[in-house]
Structure formats: C-alpha cells, structure tokens
Amino acid sequence: MTAPLQGIATLTHLGVIRAQGADAASFLHGQLTQDFALLDTQHARLAAYCSAKGRMLASFIGFKTGPEEILLLCSQDLLPAMLKRLSMFVLRAKCKLSDATADYALCGLAGDSAAQATGNAAPWTLRSVDAAHVVQLYPAGDTPRALWIAPAGSAVPAGPALDNAAWLWSEVASGIATLSLPVQEQFVPQMLNYESVGGVNFKKGCYPGQEVVARSQFRGTLKRRAYIAHAEQPLTVGAEVFAASDAEQPVGMVVQSAAAPAGGFDAIVSLQIASTDEALNAGGVALALQPLPYELLADI
Template sequence: MTNIVSLSKFAVIKLSGEQSHSFLQGQVTCNVDDISKRDWQAGAHCNAKGKAWSTFVAFEQDNDIYLIMTKESAEPSLAELNKYGVFSKTEISDDSSNWHLYGTTEAHSELKSIELAPNHFLILSRQMIDGCEQDDGSWWYNEVMSGRAHLFANTSGEYVPQMINLQALNYISFNKGCYMGQEMVARMRYLGKNKRALYIAEIDGKYELTPGHDVYKAMNGNRRSAGKVINSAFFNGKTVFQLVLPNDTDLTDTIYLDSENDEQLRLLPLPYSLEQD
C-alpha cells in the first residue's frame, strides 16, 4: 500500500441494537437502508431547523452501523443522537478508540476501504499500521478538491445540506420519508430557497485559516464579508479552500482572504454538477 497517512481529525460513532436502522432512518438525510446494500453511504445529521450538525460516511459491519465524521462535529451529533436514542432499542457510542483511520491512494483488501473519489481512499483498521506518514496534507488537499464537505466546531449547525452541496454527492434522499430537519431540506429543493453553495478556491503559499473564517468581496469601494471557510489544506506549495458563498458567485469574481490585505483567491470549477434532476 502506497502513500498511506494517518488521519487524526476523524471520530467513529457506533450504533448497535435491533432498532438502530429504524432509529437512524428518522435522524439523518440519507436512506439508511442503502448502507447495507452498498459498500458505504454518505449522509448528514441535521437539527430540527435542517442545519447540519455533521456530515458523515457510514458503513455496516456485523449488523452494527458506523458513522465516520470529524471529531469536532461528532461531539454535538453524539449528544443529539443519544437524546433521542433512549426511546429506541439502540446503543449509541463513540467507538473511535477501537479504530485507526488512514488515507491512501489505493484500496487494501484486508481493511475497510472507502473510495471517496478516484484514487482517494479512507481506510479503517482495528490495528495500528506501522510506517505510515503523519503529514496528512496531501490527503486533505485531495479531499478539499473533491468538494466533499466536512464540518468542524465553528461550522457545525450553521448550514442546510444544500448550502454545502451535499445533494450533488448523494448525501440526501428526497423520497425516504421524514427525518430530523427534513422539511427545511425539502423546501430548499422544491421551493428554491437556497442562496448559498460550496465553492473551491486556491492560493499560492501556505495559509492557515480555521473553519468559519470570513472571506471578503469588494462592494461599493469597501470589502464586506462574502462567506466563510469550511475547510482548507496545504500541499505542494498551494493552499486550497472550501468556501460557502452566495450561489450566484461567478468563478471570475475576486475573493479576498482578509478585509484589508490583498491576497486573492482563485475560484475553481467544481468536480460535479449542482443541477437538480
């Protein structure tokens, strides 16, 4: 296995028990029945207003369901799931200590391998893998460029799934029935209420900006906040960003990293279409 890196930002939530599937079906945006039919399934966990606590990829093993999400978004998601899980025959726990997560460019037949994008894998192991790299910049660079959004402390609970393009990556089932926040998510689709979207941008050099950092656009001679950073990564001399901006933003628009300095981001085409079926 080549180019394997240790990924320290992720947590694993485990659901076990005879009502785990039915319980989770009423909590998340994806069709939980698809988790057992496929190698993995992506989804989001929202609050009652339809804003995502977390985004995740899920898989099933030995009748248990595992949700992989960032550690920072796992904290509110775990608390919310446990709040409602007490009414179902399901046990919900942080199972992170039983897993080691890695990123690589190829699958591994002996480990749980999730291909998030071509030649871009998330893998899970019960045992620590010796000799892996600790610098995960290259893996996160590819993850940012894939347009797949992850949420962190400052962005958890801030965005309806369509504001971070989750509909384009099969995170949302629009025919599965009711779940937490479903009314708002459906309204975004069928009534055209969404005014924001996720964009990808790059800049030469290394810039360390935390999720939730404002980016700016020149308006009437002043710079005003145009949106926020969702995620970023540095690799091979460039920093790439995921940004939430007004969804009418043009790729030729000038976006500034700061309200005063002149560092400009180059907006890039998305690797998927946002057109609705």
C-alpha cells in the same frame, strides 16, 4: 489542484461513533439526511445531521459492519457533542451509541494504494478486506482515494507513507466538505453540494430539518453553493468571504482549508451563487475560484 498523491496517511482528525442493535439502521434513518434503512454491506453513506432549522450539525460517512452495527465517521472535534445529542433521541429504540474511536485504526489511501484496495469502484462503494472496511471516496483530481477502517492494532496496508497534510489537501481537492466545529450550524446540506455527491436522499422519510432541506431544493430558494478556491496565503476555517463590491456584507464562508502541494492554499468555500463573478477575499486574502471536480445536480 491535480498534483499526484501516492500512499497511506494515518488519520487522527476523524472519530468513530458505533451504533449497535436491532434498530440501529432505522434509528439513524430517522436522524440523518441519507437512507440507512436500505443500507447494505456493499455501500457507505455520506450524510448530514441537521438542526430543526436544517443547518448542519455534523457530517458523517456511515457503513454497516454487520446486520446490527453501523459505524459513523465524523470530525473528531464534533464527536462528543454529536454522540450526546443523538443519544438523547434513542428513547425506546434498540440501539446503543458509543465512541468507538479507540477501537479502530483509520487510514487514508491515495493513488495506487486506493486503486488496489477498491478497484476504482464508484464513490461510496464499500469493500471488506479481511477485518478491514474500505470506502471508495471521491477522487482528488485524477487521484483515487479511499478510507481504510480496521480494528485497532491491525496491520496497515502496504505502501509508502503519505503526509497527513497532503491527505487533508486531497479532501479539499475532492470538493467533499467534512464539517468541523468552526462552521457548525452555518449551512444547509445543499450549500455544501451534498445533494450532488450522495449526501441527501429526497425520497426518504422525515428527519430533523427535512422540511427546510426539501424546500431549498424544490422551491428554488437555494442561493449558496460550495466551490473550491485557491489563495497565496493561509485561509482560516470559518472566515467570512467578501466580494469587492461590498466590504461589509459577507457573501460566503471558508469551510475547509489546506496547504496545496504546488504552493499556496486551497479551500472549500460556500458562496452566494450571485457573487462568483466578482473579486473575492477572505480576511483580505484574495481568492481565485477553481472548477468543481464533479457535476452539480440541476435545481428542481
């Protein structure tokens, strides 16, 4: 799980939504699980976009590029529908939303490349380097990671090339799930540990699904968490997870999966907490749970 990674990966699985206008921050503040009203230019935000039932429709990494512009990074397969849905709620707000994917180059930085770009700052720290923006991510094991976003055509940072598959594994190893189409509307944010990694602000005002998310946190109703699992065979995103004691009732789902550098496959799985002591499998493939790379916040 902690094999060292070094270099720079070109990222094609992420897209960019641009929110532009005097009300961009306040509009997003009312739609997403994190505080965008107080967002400055030194930090990024991890955030979920939820349905009225509190189920995640998408996850975003968002940051300001200027006083009236915010960029949102999300899984490319969700972007068109999320852009359309968010645009429905703009109404009279002075905020224009657009697909800006073609306007930006996105890279993942790992190891020394990330450390040099960010100085090993805290996760979600944002640095501006010339025309580029660099977001410090959670590490993969002991390996620093960062996102590099710059205008299309910008020179990529100097460093060795990193295979995209290795970067995708680093995302799994970080324990921070990026929602994609096969698992849309399957989880409230806490089922992916978002409240423990800076993805939910419980002090901000209302947003779609806010009552469900808050109730999960404050009434002790949360029964699922995200874990990292290892398997010897490929795991399909969206596959149901079963415990040995019950082959018919699933206890979880595969959220994200990637080939592991040391062999086999690693995945983020969302599981019933009560099932974690049992033998688990996804589609008949045995799962071995691994330690989470971060601390979970205590339930309130």
